[in-house]
Structure formats: C-alpha cells, structure tokens
Amino acid sequence: xxxxxxxxxxxxxxxxxxxxxxxxxxxxxxxxxxxxxxxxxxxxxxxxxxxxxxxxxxxxxxxxxxxxxxxxxxxxxxxxxxxxxxxxxxxxxxxxxxxxxxxxxxxxxxxxxxxxxxxxxxxxxxxxxxxxxxxxxxxxxxxxxxxxxxxxxxxxxxxxxxxxxxxxxxxxxxxxxxxxxxxxxxxxxxxxxx
Amino acid sequence: xxxxxxxxxxxxxxxxxxxxxxxxxxxxxxxxxxxxxxxxxxxxxxxxxxxxxxxxxxxxxxxxxxxxxxxxxxxxxxxxxxxxxxxxxxxxxxxxxxxxxxxxxxxxxxxxxxxxxxxxxxxxxxxxxxxxxxxxxxxxxxxxxxxxxxxxxxxxxxxxxxxxxxxxxxxxxxxxxxxxxxxxxxxxxxxxxx
DNA sequence: ATCCTTACTTATTGATTGGTAAGTTTGTTG
DNA sequence: CAACAAACTTACCAATCAATAAGTAAGGAT
Numbered sequence: 001x002x003x004x005x006x007x008x009x010x011x012x013x014x015x016x017x018x019x020x021x022x023x024x025x026x027x028x029x030x031x032x033x034x035x036x037x038x039x040x041x042x043x044x045x046x047x048x049x050x051x052x053x054x055x056x057x058x059x060x061x062x063x064x065x066x067x068x069x070x071x072x073x074x075x076x077x078x079x080x081x082x083x084x085x086x087x088x089x090x091x092x093x094x095x096x097x098x099x100x101x102x103x104x105x106x107x108x109x110x111x112x113x114x115x116x117x118x119x120x121x122x123x124x125x126x127x128x129x130x131x132x133x134x135x136x137x138x139x140x141x142x143x144x145x146x147x148x149x150x151x152x153x154x155x156x157x158x159x160x161x162x163x164x165x166x167x168x169x170x171x172x173x174x175x176x177x178x179x180x181x182x183x184x185x186x187x188x189x190x191x192x193x194x
Numbered sequence: 195x196x197x198x199x200x201x202x203x204x205x206x207x208x209x210x211x212x213x214x215x216x217x218x219x220x221x222x223x224x225x226x227x228x229x230x231x232x233x234x235x236x237x238x239x240x241x242x243x244x245x246x247x248x249x250x251x252x253x254x255x256x257x258x259x260x261x262x263x264x265x266x267x268x269x270x271x272x273x274x275x276x277x278x279x280x281x282x283x284x285x286x287x288x289x290x291x292x293x294x295x296x297x298x299x300x301x302x303x304x305x306x307x308x309x310x311x312x313x314x315x316x317x318x319x320x321x322x323x324x325x326x327x328x329x330x331x332x333x334x335x336x337x338x339x340x341x342x343x344x345x346x347x348x349x350x351x352x353x354x355x356x357x358x359x360x361x362x363x364x365x366x367x368x369x370x371x372x373x374x375x376x377x378x379x380x381x382x383x384x385x386x387x388x
Numbered sequence: 389a390t391c392c393t394t395a396c397t398t399a400t401t402g403a404t405t406g407g408t409a410a411g412t413t414t415g416t417t418g
Numbered sequence: 419c420a421a422c423a424a425a426c427t428t429a430c431c432a433a434t435c436a437a438t439a440a441g442t443a444a445g446g447a448t
Binding site: 198229230232233236237 | 424426
C-alpha cells in the first residue's frame with residue numbers, strides 16, 4: 001500500500017530515533033525493507049537527501065499532531081499536557097525525539113539538515129508560545145515576562161527530561177518513564193499551581 | 195610534560211564533546227597528537243577502553259570542580275549558579291556536556307560506557323540534591339516535595355537548555371549562549387524568587 | 389510492436405573504520 | 419655493556435561505509 005519512499009522514511013526515522021542519524025547505514029535500512037542498499041539511492045540519491053526528507057516530514061507530522069491537540073484539548077493546560085504526552089509516548093516506543101537526537105549530532109550533519117532542525121525547534125517554540133499566552137490570559141498559567149522566553153524554558157525542560165531518562169531506558173524502561181513524568185509533573189506544578 | 199595517555203584523553207574529550215563519541219576516529223585522534231593511529235592502541239587497546247577512561251575521568255573532574263564550587267561559593271544559590279555557569283562555559287568553548295552527548299548516543303555505546311554515563315548523572319543529582327536541601331533549609335529556595343525530585347528537574351532543565359542551544363551555536367554562537375542564560379535565569383526565578 | 393519510465397538488482401568502487409602483527413627507537417636497570 | 423621494557427612506527431587487515439554504473443523486469447503510452 002504505502003510507497004517504498006514512505007516505508008524507507010518510516011524505517012529511517014525509527015533507526016534515527018533509536019541510534020542516531022549517523023549510526024545507521026544504508027544496509028540497515030535496506031535490510032528492514034527487504035531490498036538492496038543500492039535501491040535506496042534511487043529514492044534518495046545521498047544520505048543528506050534522506051536526512052532532509054526525514055526531518056521535513058517529521059516537522060510536518062508534529063505540526064499536524066499539535067493541530068490535532070489544539071482541536072481536541074479543552075484548555076491551555078490540556079494542550080500543554082498533550083504536548084508532553086507525545087514525548088512520553090516516544091519514550092514508551094523506545095524512541096528519542098528526532099529533534100533532540102539530531103540536535104546532539106548537529107556538528108556532523110549536512111548544513112541543509114541542520115537548518116531543518118533549527119526550523120523544527122522554532123516551530124515548536126512558536127506553538128508553545130501561543131499555548132502559554134492563551135493559558136496566561138485564561139488564568140491557567142502564572143509566569144512573568146515574555147511568553148517566548150517561557151516557551152524556551154518549557155522546550156528545554158521537556159527535551160532535557162527525555163534525554164536524561166534516555167540512558168535509564170535501556171536498563172529500566174519503566175523507571176525511565178516514571179522519571180520523565182515526575183520531572184514534568186513537577187515542572188507543571190510551578191507553571192500552573194493548583 | 196603531560197603524558198600521552200592524558201593528552202589522548204584531552205583530545206578525545208574535545209572531539210567527543212563536539213562531534214560525539216562515535217563520530218571521531220582513531221585517525222582524527224592520532225592526527226591531533228602527531229602520532230599514528232596504531233600508537234593509540236598501545237594506550238587504549240579498544241575504543242571501548244578509551245570511552246570508559248574518558249567518562250570516568252570526566253566524572254572525577256566534574257566532581258572535583260563541584261567540590262571547588264562548594265568551597266568557594268557562599269550560599270546554596272551561588273553553588274547552583276556555579277553549576278550552571280560550568281555549562282555556559284562548555285557552550286562558550288563549543289563543547290556539549292559529555293554526559294549529554296553520550297546520553298544521546300547511549301544505544302550505540304558499549305555497556306561499560308553506558309553504565310558509567312548513568313553513574314555520572316547519578317553523581318550530579320546527588321550533588322544537586324544536597325545543594326537544594328541546603329538552600330531550602332536556608333530559606334533561599336522554595337519548592338515542595340523531595341529534593342531528589344527537584345534535583346532531577348534542575349538537571350533536566352540545564353541539560354535541555356544546553357542541548358536546545360546547541361544547534362544555534364554553529365550559526366549564531368552569541369545568541370546560543372544568550373538563549374541558554376535566559377532559560378536558566380528564568381528557571382532560577384521560579385526556584386528562588388527575589 | 390516499440391519505446392520509455394519506474395523501480396529496482398547485481399556488482400563494484402574508493403575511502404574509512406577499528407584493530408593487529410611485527411619491527412624500531414629510547415631510556416633504564418642489572 | 420647487555421637485557422629489557424616502554425612507547426611508539428610501519429605495514430597491514432577484513433569489514434563497513436556511502437555512492438555509482440550497468441543491467442533488468444514490469445507496465446503504460448504511442
């Protein structure tokens with residue numbers, strides 16, 4: 001049903017989120033699809049092309065998911081919790097956020113991929129800024145200063161919480177998830193005291 | 195003066211913090227020292243040995259630096275700021291925290307290195323827990339619940355702040371540092387309102 | 389029937405990887 | 419002076435990497 005390109009991107013995303021973009025080969029990818037590594041080059045001539053397509057699609061998918069959160073969530077608090085829940089989901093699937101992974105690999109990535117990564121984070125921050133502003137005017141959130149700055153803090157915290165749970169995941173998956181959720185709950189308490 | 199082993203670890207650490215542990219080769223390392231790649235194997239038979247020595251020494255150095263912070267800082271707030279400042283220093287030197295880098299590479303790392311990474315983070319959290327407890331009893335910090343949980347939040351935030359500034363660093367170094375400091379300042383405001 | 393495009397495979401390339409074996413230089417010790 | 423270990427070098431190795439060239443099977447269009 002789904003095209004080979006799409007299935008390649010699915011497999012590449014899984015590998016990139018688990019091992020990193022530089023840590024999987026065309027062979028790894030080809031084996032998962034049951035084709036030869038040369039076949040990949042037909043769809044993505046260079047690995048940089050694959051990387052660019054990968055993060056571009058990821059950005060679109062995340063944007064879609066956040067729009068869906070906007071549609072279904074009743075409050076700014078729910079929207080923010082929906083955002084955080086998607087990270088927890090990744091952890092459950094043994095997948096690091098692709099943005100986090102590529103951010104750490106930044107130095108070794110092709111320029112075109114690097115700039116896509118930056119755009120991805122910028123998009124997340126824009127969305128978070130809107131949520132935080134909405135939440136503040138609604139009296140749900142309490143913070144001082146620009147919502148942009150608070151959005152940067154939210155993003156930093158959720159990324160950091162995921163990353164610091166990541167090494168724990170391989171040995172104690174349940175504990176890693178619990179840790180992530182404890183940290184985020186604590187953060188939310190500061191933003192929206194009950 | 196300094197032994198070759200030590201200089202190897204210095205160079206390896208710089209490479210690992212900039213590019214990642216899997217993204218530098220024995221050749222890269224050898225070239226920086228002006229020796230051949232085979233010469234490295236004399237000091238560190240396998241790359242895993244190098245990795246283990248690398249993070250073990252890093253952990254010792256960080257522990258020493260934190261003891262020095264304890265010695266010189268006047269208050270818990272100063273100690274915490276000293277901790278955060280060391281991350282900002284890394285950013286200035288174009289170096290990601292080694293723990294953060296290795297955390298993201300966890301899946302592809304030898305087991306022995308993985309467990310060292312976990313111990314490193316555990317040590318940081320222990321130190322942070324003490325600082326937070328001291329600060330709370332001194333009336334400097336305000337938070338509810340266990341200090342361990344708050345320490346996990348602090349660590350997550352500072353790691354995440356560094357990581358999210360990292361992709362920005364290659365294109366706008368000054369802005370990356372400013373972003374990091376804004377995020378951490380905002381975090382400190384929540385912990386120790388003035 | 390022929391041509392062309394799509395979607396691959398087979399086979400191979402040159403570069404790079406971590407790692408090894410064997411030799412060489414240098415300084416120390418008996 | 420002889421023996422020896424420390425600290426390398428030279429010269430490899432097999433494996434793996436992304437990438438390329440050339441061929442091929444299948445299907446649609448003319």
